[in-house]
Amino acid sequence: MKGFRTNQMIAVDWKPNKQDKTPIYRQIVKYISEKIAAGDWPIGSRLPSQRDMAQTFGVNRSTVVSAMEELISYGILESDFGGGTRVASNTWSIRMSQPPDWNKHISNGHFRANLSTIQTINKKEFEPGYIRIGTGELAPELYPGKLVSRIFGRMPEKIPNLGYLGPLGLPELGQALSAWLKERQGIEAKPSNIMVASGSLQGLQLISVCMLKKGSRVYTEAPSYVKSLQIFQSAGMRLSGVPLDDEGITYWNMKEADSDSLLYTIPSFHNPTGTVMSEVRRREVMQFCQGLRMPILEDDAYGQLWFDENPPKSLKARDKTGSVIYMGTISKTMAPGLRIGWVVGPEAVVYRLGDVKMQTDYGASSVSQWMMTELLTSGDYDIYLETLRRELKARRDNALTALSQYFKGIATWNKPSGGFYIWLRLHCKVSMDKVFADALKAGILLNPGNMYDYGENHAIRLSYAYADPEDLRRALKILADIIEKHQKR
Incomplete structure (x- = not known):
């Protein structure tokens, strides 16, 4: 009998013992x-x-x-x-x-597998020897180790115990987030409006499984980070991409939008394009969605990583009717391993999410929640962000210089005003799968744009946040040579 067919490639991580007498x-x-x-x-x-x-x-x-x-x-x-x-x-x-x-x-199982390219990236990111020019994570050297050590040094006298926490998370963190969101972002949210999650990605998953009907339509920017995931699709949702222009999502292209639909958007330093939704567009998007009674899911993972000036205030800060669910995280500003994010919304929404969360992991890390509380209440988090912004801006400038040197005539790109990403758009249509494979052979791990889009795409999401600046310059030179080679075929 023939076996079940699959394209799954087995990973081999073993070597024979040549000192053993066994052949x-x-x-x-x-x-x-x-x-x-x-x-x-x-x-x-x-x-x-x-x-x-x-x-x-x-x-x-x-x-x-x-x-x-x-x-x-x-x-x-x-x-x-x-x-x-x-x-x-x-x-x-x-x-x-x-x-x-x-x-x-x-x-x-109902949860869909990742695209093969994404599976390869997820595997190779944990192997040495690759220059990771697409990784959406801060470089290890940017981790504020001394600050975290200092915070942890104060923790013994702050933590009464490390028991289970309630559905919304640590009450002290809820209070600290409430004050910080109001002061820094103009978001009015009581602690009862805030649920602490194990990163904003968990917030997305909870919303997909307990807030949306099967078959609901979820609108996103095209391209969009969420297109590289299978969260909504696995829950039976229909994803629809809406084109971007220089001011953000072109909301008027949501032709079939209604109250059963949902808009997922990253208005500040969009992933993967780096676009910032303009002040005017934000007002228009809010009016459009509220007119249809269509809820908005706002992902603000990068909103605090501006370089020269704050982006326009968030959609949630404009929300007077409880139509926006807002998600924040420290995965991009500090470290994903801390596993702390937050979901802000109407009490009925966050309590529903908290109830489902208790059924899945019974709460995010208590230690990380206490640490985040101390970071916010001490003011250390805001001081740290100022330093991080300067470092990221310098890394962005290094990447832009390298692009001007190696990609002139090959591609066009944006100049991001914050966040992690440069959206590199190739002039010629080349096989992105072949470019990805050749780059991998050359020790370069990149994120092709077709991972994020709904149709054919000849772009690359370039991150300046992870790779060493000199390594990034070297990788971009090699990548330019690879692309030129494919363009001549």
């Missing part, structure tokens, strides 16, 4: 057999090529061939001519029992 090909047979027996390599999964395995194992290809032939003879593997080698579903003729067909169970 190397037998070690390989044992390793693969045990991975399959444990269910780590599901039936139907595709193995890397023999050449790649030989390189990974550090052995001759003939050694791998011998091991593969033995495993195929056992019925553990099967060879597809032109399709490589896969884990077979045959009854094994050796003593190991056959594991469940995990791919069948995986495919039955």
Whole structure:
């Protein structure tokens, strides 16, 4: 019986022990057999090529061939001519029992898999040797280690216990956020209007599963960060992209919008384009959505990362009718590992989200919530942000200089006034999959624009926040050469 077919590529992270007296090909047979027996390599999964395995194992290809032939003879593997080698579903003729067909169970889940490009990025980001020019995260050297150590040094006398917290999170943090949002952003929100989440991404997921009807239409900018996720689609929502212009989302293109729809928007330092929605456009978007009684989900992950002047005030700060749900986070301003975000909305909304959150993780990290409370109430967070803005601006200027040097005539790009990203638009239509693959071979990990868009796209999301500035310049020179090579084909 043929196994369940899948494009899942098995990851191999093992090497044979060349000091062991057991023949190397037998070690390989044992390793693969045990991975399959444990269910780590599901039936139907595709193995890397023999050449790649030989390189990974550090052995001759003939050694791998011998091991593969033995495993195929056992019925553990099967060879597809032109399709490589896969884990077979045959009854094994050796003593190991056959594991469940995990791919069948995986495919039955409602949460959709990421695009293969995104899966590759998620894997390679944790491997050394790549210059990450698309990563939406602050560089490790920008992490405020001394500040965090100082804050943690004050924590023992501040924390009475580390027990479970209520549905909305730590009350002290809710109070601190309420005061900070009012002072810094003009958002009027009582603590009862604020739910602490494990990052704003969790807020998105909670909203998708407990606030929207299956089949609802979610409008987003095109391109949009949320298009690279499967959160809304997995919950049965229909995503519709709305074009951007220089002032933000062209809301008049939401032709079928109604009260059952929702607008997800990143108005300040948009991800991936860096666009800032203008003051006029913000007023118009609010009027349009309120006229339809259509709720707005405002993602303000980058709003505090302005360089020379504050962006226009947030949509939530203009909200007098409770039609905007606002999300903030410190994943972009400090570190994603702290897992702290917040959702601001009507009490009925945040309590509903909090109730579902209690059913999933029973609360964000208590330690991180106490730390964030101290950061806000001490004023240290605002002081830190001033330093971070200067550093990011210098990194942006470095990236713009490199682009002027290497991409003139190849692409156009924006000059962001804050945030992390430059939207690099290529002049010629080239295969972004091939550019991505060639860049990967050259040790460069990038984020192609088609991850974020609803149609064909020949752009690259360039982040100046993560890679070392000199590494970024070097990577951009190599990338320009790769693109020019593909343009000549």
